Amino acid sequence: MPLLLVLLLALSSSVFAQSSVENRSAFTTEPGVQGEVNAIAIQPDGKVIIGGRFNSVNGQPRGSLARLNPDGTLDMAFANSFEAGVNGQVFALALQADGSVIVGGTFTQANSFGTYNIARYKADGTVDQTFGAGNGVASPGTDGPVFALAIQPDGKVVLGGSFSLVLGQPRRSVARLNADGTLDAPVVSDPQAVSGTVKSVVLDTKNALVAGGRFSVQKQTAQNLLKTSPAGN
Structure with missing residues (x-):
């Protein structure tokens, strides 16, 4: 292979790698998610809700649930502590029209509220404790x-x-x-x-x-x- 072509390929690979790192770091401020992400939902305003099994996001305590701003910085208002998330693992997320997010997984509490494996968080990041309560069951959920x-x-x-x-x-x-x-x-x-x-x-x-x-x-x-x-x- 001609030397010039080898140099061009090496240069393009280096530029691509550097670009990938820059793009990644521009969205996920180090150290990123400490754990695994199983589910992602994008709000109409571009904010990103993530769920999985993790204990911190961008250096801040989060209990398997968090929301990022469109630029990748952590939304400090949504589920804003480890206890405000879930005490287990999130496998699925779904957005309702009013901005609420349905969270599914394996857990017994969401923001310290007792519920089994499914919960609804309001747009402000607090748990909707009326979700499922209309059935009059002692242990809502699955x-x-x-x-x-x-x-x-x-x-x-x-x-x-x-x-x-x-x-x-x-x-x-x-x-x-x-x-x-x-x-x-x-x-x-x-x-x-x-x-x-x-x-x-x-x-x-x-x-x-x-x-x-x-x-x-x-x-x-x-x-x-x-x-x-x-x-x-």
């Missing part, structure tokens, strides 16, 4: 991890995971909450039909649910992938 979330156009929340009860009612692996956190009708006509773990949920243009994971469905030969109509059939 009896197993929540791995996936999706928001319908009407604000209802679809969740997938590895659970058999939601707000104390039978719902296996997939469920739907009303916008206020109360339990909606089953996503699947038989709330016990899905057996296994739902890892991903998404809504198509007609509001039908598509779910993926590692599961089987009663009376169906297909495994690990499910599509239901908006009516739950």
Whole structure:
């Protein structure tokens, strides 16, 4: 290979590497996230909500949940301490139209409020303690991890995971909450039909649910992938 070409390739590689480092450091102020990030949600204003399993972001204590400004600096107002996050791990995030963020994972407290594996944080970073309270259950949430979330156009929340009860009612692996956190009708006509773990949920243009994971469905030969109509059939 000609010497000039070798020098040009080496120079371009060096410039690219330097540019990548500069771009990275411009968004994630050192030392960045101390732990792992499992979920990201972008607000309409460009702010970035991150969830995972970590104890600090940019040198500030954060309990597995934080929000960054568009330039990558830490939003000091949102979940602004370690205790203000969750006492476990976040696997999924979803934004509602009013700016609230639904948090799913495996935890028993959100901002020191007792809730199991799902919570709603208001736009100001405080926990909405009324979310799910309308069902009158002593222990709101699910009896197993929540791995996936999706928001319908009407604000209802679809969740997938590895659970058999939601707000104390039978719902296996997939469920739907009303916008206020109360339990909606089953996503699947038989709330016990899905057996296994739902890892991903998404809504198509007609509001039908598509779910993926590692599961089987009663009376169906297909495994690990499910599509239901908006009516739950």
